[in-house]
Amino acid sequence: xxxxxxxILPDLIEALRTDPAAVAELTEEMHPADLAEAxxxxxxxxxxxxxxxxxxxxxxxxLVEHLDExxxxxxxxxxxxxxxxxxxxxxxxxAADERALLFRDLEEDxxxxxxxxxxxxxxxxVKRLLAYPEDTAGGLMTTDFVALDHEMTVxxxxxxxxxxxxxxxxxxEAYVVDENQTLVGAISLRDLVTSPADVPVTKVxxxxxxxxxxxxxxxxxxxxxxxxxLLALPVTDRGRRILGVxxxxxxxxxxxxxxAEDVQKMGAVSPIQTPYLETPFxxxxxxxxxxxxxxxxxxxxxxxxxxxxxxxxxxxxxxxTIAMVWYVPLIISSGGNAGSQSAALVIQAxxxxxxxxxxxxxxxxxxxxxxxxxxxxxxxxxxxxxxxFGNPIGMHLTMTVAxxxxxxxxMGATVGAALPMVIKRIGLDPAVSSTPFIASFVDxxxxxxxxxxxxxxxxxx
Amino acid sequence: xxxxxxxILPDLIEALRTDPAAVAELTEEMHPADLAEAxxxxxxxxxxxxxxxxxxxxxxxxLVEHLDExxxxxxxxxxxxxxxxxxxxxxxxxAADERALLFRDLEEDxxxxxxxxxxxxxxxxVKRLLAYPEDTAGGLMTTDFVALDHEMTVxxxxxxxxxxxxxxxxxxEAYVVDENQTLVGAISLRDLVTSPADVPVTKVxxxxxxxxxxxxxxxxxxxxxxxxxLLALPVTDRGRRILGVxxxxxxxxxxxxxxAEDVQKMGAVSPIQTPYLETPFxxxxxxxxxxxxxxxxxxxxxxxxxxxxxxxxxxxxxxxTIAMVWYVPLIISSGGNAGSQSAALVIQAxxxxxxxxxxxxxxxxxxxxxxxxxxxxxxxxxxxxxxxFGNPIGMHLTMTVAxxxxxxxxMGATVGAALPMVIKRIGLDPAVSSTPFIASFVDxxxxxxxxxxxxxxxxxx
Numbered sequence: 046x047x048x049x050x051x052x053i054l055p056d057l058i059e060a061l062r063t064d065p066a067a068v069a070e071l072t073e074e075m076h077p078a079d080l081a082e083a084x085x086x087x088x089x090x091x092x093x094x095x096x097x098x099x100x101x102x103x104x105x106x107x108l109v110e111h112l113d114e115x116x117x118x119x120x121x122x123x124x125x126x127x128x129x130x131x132x133x134x135x136x137x138x139x140a141a142d143e144r145a146l147l148f149r150d151l152e153e154d155x156x157x158x159x160x161x162x163x164x165x166x167x168x169x170x171v172k173r174l175l176a177y178p179e180d181t182a183g184g185l186m187t188t189d190f191v192a193l194d195h196e197m198t199v200x201x202x203x204x205x206x207x208x209x210x211x212x213x214x215x216x217x218e219a220y221v222v223d224e225n226q227t228l229v230g231a232i233s234l235r236d237l238v239t240s241p242a243d244v245p246v247t248k249v250x251x252x253x254x255x256x257x258x259x260x261x262x263x264x265x266x267x268x269x270x271x272x273x274x275l276l277a278l279p280v281t282d283r284g285r286r287i288l289g290v291x292x293x294x295x296x297x298x299x300x301x302x303x304x305a306e307d308v309q310k311m312g313a314v315s316p317i318q319t320p321y322l323e324t325p326f327x328x329x330x331x332x333x334x335x336x337x338x339x340x341x342x343x344x345x346x347x348x349x350x351x352x353x354x355x356x357x358x359x360x361x362x363x364x365x366t367i368a369m370v371w372y373v374p375l376i377i378s379s380g381g382n383a384g385s386q387s388a389a390l391v392i393q394a395x396x397x398x399x400x401x402x403x404x405x406x407x408x409x410x411x412x413x414x415x416x417x418x419x420x421x422x423x424x425x426x427x428x429x430x431x432x433x434f435g436n437p438i439g440m441h442l443t444m445t446v447a448x449x450x451x452x453x454x455x456m457g458a459t460v461g462a463a464l465p466m467v468i469k470r471i472g473l474d475p476a477v478s479s480t481p482f483i484a485s486f487v488d489x490x491x492x493x494x495x496x497x498x499x500x501x502x503x504x505x506x
Numbered sequence: 507x508x509x510x511x512x513x514i515l516p517d518l519i520e521a522l523r524t525d526p527a528a529v530a531e532l533t534e535e536m537h538p539a540d541l542a543e544a545x546x547x548x549x550x551x552x553x554x555x556x557x558x559x560x561x562x563x564x565x566x567x568x569l570v571e572h573l574d575e576x577x578x579x580x581x582x583x584x585x586x587x588x589x590x591x592x593x594x595x596x597x598x599x600x601a602a603d604e605r606a607l608l609f610r611d612l613e614e615d616x617x618x619x620x621x622x623x624x625x626x627x628x629x630x631x632v633k634r635l636l637a638y639p640e641d642t643a644g645g646l647m648t649t650d651f652v653a654l655d656h657e658m659t660v661x662x663x664x665x666x667x668x669x670x671x672x673x674x675x676x677x678x679e680a681y682v683v684d685e686n687q688t689l690v691g692a693i694s695l696r697d698l699v700t701s702p703a704d705v706p707v708t709k710v711x712x713x714x715x716x717x718x719x720x721x722x723x724x725x726x727x728x729x730x731x732x733x734x735x736l737l738a739l740p741v742t743d744r745g746r747r748i749l750g751v752x753x754x755x756x757x758x759x760x761x762x763x764x765x766a767e768d769v770q771k772m773g774a775v776s777p778i779q780t781p782y783l784e785t786p787f788x789x790x791x792x793x794x795x796x797x798x799x800x801x802x803x804x805x806x807x808x809x810x811x812x813x814x815x816x817x818x819x820x821x822x823x824x825x826x827t828i829a830m831v832w833y834v835p836l837i838i839s840s841g842g843n844a845g846s847q848s849a850a851l852v853i854q855a856x857x858x859x860x861x862x863x864x865x866x867x868x869x870x871x872x873x874x875x876x877x878x879x880x881x882x883x884x885x886x887x888x889x890x891x892x893x894x895f896g897n898p899i900g901m902h903l904t905m906t907v908a909x910x911x912x913x914x915x916x917m918g919a920t921v922g923a924a925l926p927m928v929i930k931r932i933g934l935d936p937a938v939s940s941t942p943f944i945a946s947f948v949d950x951x952x953x954x955x956x957x958x959x960x961x962x963x964x965x966x967x
Contacts, residue, residue, distance in 0.1 A: 074714055078734050203699070210700045217678050217695070217737075234678070234695060238664070239671045253535055271762060273539050274755035276678075276737065293754050294735035297761065301732060304765030307857070310937040336942070343946035347953055351834075354957040355827055366816055370831050373812075374838055374949050382942045396768070476771040484842070484945075485804035488835050492808055496815040 050082045057083055061092045061099070068099035080104065081111035094123055102131065106138045109147075115319055118150035125155050133162035140214055141167075142187035142295065145174035149184075174289075182266050183259030185299070186280040186289030191219040193246055195229055200242035206234065215292050218277040221250045228254060228279055228287040256281050259288055263299045270296040308393050308476075321394035322404070326411070330418050333386050337454075340382050341423050345430055347374035352434075363437045365503040372431075372446050373492065379423055380453035380491040381484035384461030387412045388483050391465045392475050405466045409459055416458030420451035438503070445502045449495040456494060457487045511543045518544055522553045522560070529560035541565065542572035555584055563592065567599045570608075576780050579611035586616050594623035601675055603648035603756065606635035635750075643727050644720035646760070647741040647750030652680040654707055656690055661703035667695065676753050679738040682711045689715060689740055689748040717742050720749055724760045731757040769854050769937075782855035783865070787872070791879050794847050798915075801843050802884050806891055808835035813895075824898045826964040833892075833907050834953065840884055841914035841952040842945035845922030848873045849944050852926045853936050863931045870924050877919030881912035899964070906963045910956040917955060918948045 053071065060067045072080055084096050097105050097120060109117055124132040136144060136159055148156055148171050160168045170188055177183025191213055193202050202219065210216045219237070221230035230250030240249045256279040257266060270278050270293055278291045309315075315332040351371040356363055391408060394400045400408055424447040431443045461483045465475035514532065521528045533541055545557050558566050558581060570578055585593040597605060597620055609617055609632050621629045631649055638644025652674055654663050663680065671677045680698070682691035691711030701710045717740040718727060731739050731754055739752045770776075776793040812832040817824055852869060855861045861869055885908040892904045922944045926936035 207699050210696055235671055238668050271758045297732045300761050307769050307937050340942050340946050346950045350953040355831055370816055378949055476768050485801050488839055489807045492811040
């Protein structure tokens with residue numbers, strides 16, 4: 046059965062604090078993925094280091110392989126400081142693709158110290174893989190794959206696979222190569238075990254192998270693996286020499302990651318890789334403010350349109366209300382956009398289990414603060430606009446629009462974050478229509494807020 | 507290498523038209539997934555039937571397994587009419603899980619005719635699987651899995667796997683069961699081939715198997731397979747008796763499907779399974795109108811708010827312009843919502859490769875027509891609202907709002923569909939900020955449209 050990490054977490058933390066020796070025993074039945082989940086669940090770097098040290102090297106390796114990329118880099122960085130020898134042994138034993146991903150996240154000095162203590166072969170392997178961009182086939186592939194000489198028989202091939210099995214990412218697809226390492230065929234272990242022992246592998250292999258070049262982007266990798274239901278996809282160079290293999294589990298991660306990005310993009314947030322609560326405040330502001338300003342500038346034209354059509358009331362003299370009306374579409378859309386962003390981020394965090402309902406206040410406080418910052422920035426742009434626009438009412442109108450934007454954007458960001466969590470809490474799907482629903486809600490409340498602000502500054506009845 | 511279906515398509519269609527005998531030869535090198543892609547690419551049911559008939563039963567089976575679910579049902583339905591014997595043989599040889607999915611899409615009469623001609627065992631198997639809801643572990647699992655008796659030795663197990671390999675969905679994970687079919691352990695072929703021949707499988711198996719109950723929802727299935735990097739996930743009943751297995755390739759499909767649904771939900775469209783261009787016009791209307799009306803009703807309150815704050819201009823008597831202003835937030839948000847829906851659908855279709863740029867006019871025409879229908883429906887709701895609301899201007903205002911809604915919703919739907927295709931065409935990512943960007947665009951143009959309509963009906967200057 047699947048482990049429920051939450052159940053053993055208290056005992057684990059207790060053991061880490063008081064009796065690290067007991068940790069190995071306490072966790073010995075656990076799946077590596079659960080070890081990793083428990084490790085990050087302690088939410089305390091100190092305990093996490095004790096955890097990894099308390100495990101045998103092999104268990105430590107499995108745990109590190111399953112950790113979230115950012116936490117993994119931090120832990121390895123710290124471990125390297127205290128016990129470089131053991132850390133190098135752990136790194137040496139990581140799967141080649143995970144090891145390369147790890148090094149992408151390590152700082153230069155940690156890389157150097159590790160390279161100095163790692164096995165030559167592994168160090169060279171990492172350097173070779175780092176040469177490929179992270180989001181390409183070359184950046185995803187592992188070099189731990191089964192290559193069969195084209196002169197082997199089925200029996201020899203099975204014998205070879207038996208020998209190397211333990212070091213391979215997968216042994217279920219093997220690749221037949223000629224003396225120049227050119228990919229000439231693929232054969233599954235299934236076909237090998239069901240074929241007569243003495244025939245040459247070239248007789249039973251598939252000559253027409255589906256493969257990608259190292260430069261292929263990760264979306265293409267995921268598409269091909271999904272389309273052809275592959276367990277593994279060979280990666281070759283221009284000369285069709287085989288460089289490595291990408292396994293289906295990595296494709297699954299890519300597809301999930303792409304999905305998360307799409308949802309964020311729909312909400313006009315530049316893609317964010319790190320878990321919601323681990324992402325720094327200012328990263329969120331940076332990822333969001335660009336789009337908000339772009340959309341805000343677009344909405345500025347609504348003011349021009351409104352003024353063109355609305356303004357000749359009350360015999361030519363423009364009243365405060367009329368002037369406020371010009372900015373209604375701008376104000377409510379700004380609130381809606383900020384709300385969509387918060388919603389997209391929170392929906393994703395909920396889907397990935399990065400936040401639970403018990404953290405609702407923390408999330409709301411965070412989005413409120415982000416909303417204030419974003420609102421001030423847009424408010425300033427608003428002030429420039431109103432002033433430049435020719436302002437028949439004067440300072441009071443400028444203040445009304447600026448404060449209105451601040452208030453509505455803050456409200457939008459807060460509601461956009463709170464609503465999905467509430468919807469999820471009452472057992473509904475937070476993704477369903479959150480964004481437009483929030484926009485509608487923010488439109489209505491936003492108008493009340495805006496005109497109340499106006500009442501404050503312009504003494505509207 | 508991956509086949510480029512587009513290249514051989516012309517020859518294939520030619521052969522299907524003139525010389526079906528040549529088809530088998532023309533396609534013999536092709537991967538089943540490409541056979542299926544070529545088959546649906548002909549876009550002509552007549553040719554598609556000739557195609558399936560021209561192939562040997564085994565190739566036909568592989569092709570049918572890879573077809574899109576809806577097309578697959580249509581083709582099998584037609585084949586059953588003309589040659590029930592051969593069709594039954596094809597169905598008998600489908601993978602158990604694909605066969606069950608097929609029957610879910612078949613009409614009652616076709617099911618009955620097929621059951622009558624199928625092998626007893628296969629027919630019973632289908633009926634058993636149909637008992638589970640489609641989106642649960644039971645609905646996803648296959649019954650073609652390797653079960654090992656707990657008294658077998660490693661050698662016996664490998665021997666058994668060799669024998670049954672051809673009929674199994676996967677042989678890389680085998681499941682050890684006791685005399686009551688209770689799941690007692692799991693063992694990978696990797697562990698089997700690397701273990702001494704004479705030890706009992708119970709010595710080398712993992713006793714702590716990750717499994718799910720048949721009632722588990724498909725999201726849970728995908729999550730568990732992704733988290734534990736499983737090639738296959740066993741499905742059990744309450745008594746832990748093993749019922750079937752879900753393979754990773756099916757989990758990949760689920761994850762991709764969930765991603766598509768999330769994007770549609772973000773755009774306030776009820777999830778749609780079928781490819782964009784194959785989805786009937788009225789299905790789109792039905793999937794969209796519900797959300798649009800719900801959001802529209804929400805927005806109606808903006809009118810109340812606007813009227814509360816804006817109305818006392820021009821000395822109490824409400825001018826036509828003021829009355830129109832009340833409905834500005836309602837009008838532009840309706841256009842924005844319709845636009846988000848179209849954008850979400852088109853972005854998804856582009857991501858899945860369901861539409862290309864060359865079809866842009868077809869897509870725009872379609873969304874325009876859908877926009878008109880949705881606009882009329884919302885316009886009617888608008889008329890009721892304006893009339894009920896107390897209308898100081900009279901029929902002309904009612905018409906202005908109704909026609910304004912129709913025009914802006916139609917414009918929103920059209921722009922929402924066109925923009926992502928253009929963005930993609932110029933090499934950018936259509937998902938980035940489409941929805942809010944479209945909303946901003948529609949807000950500006952929508953205001954112009956709305957006030958122009960008002961000018962028409964109310965002779966505004």
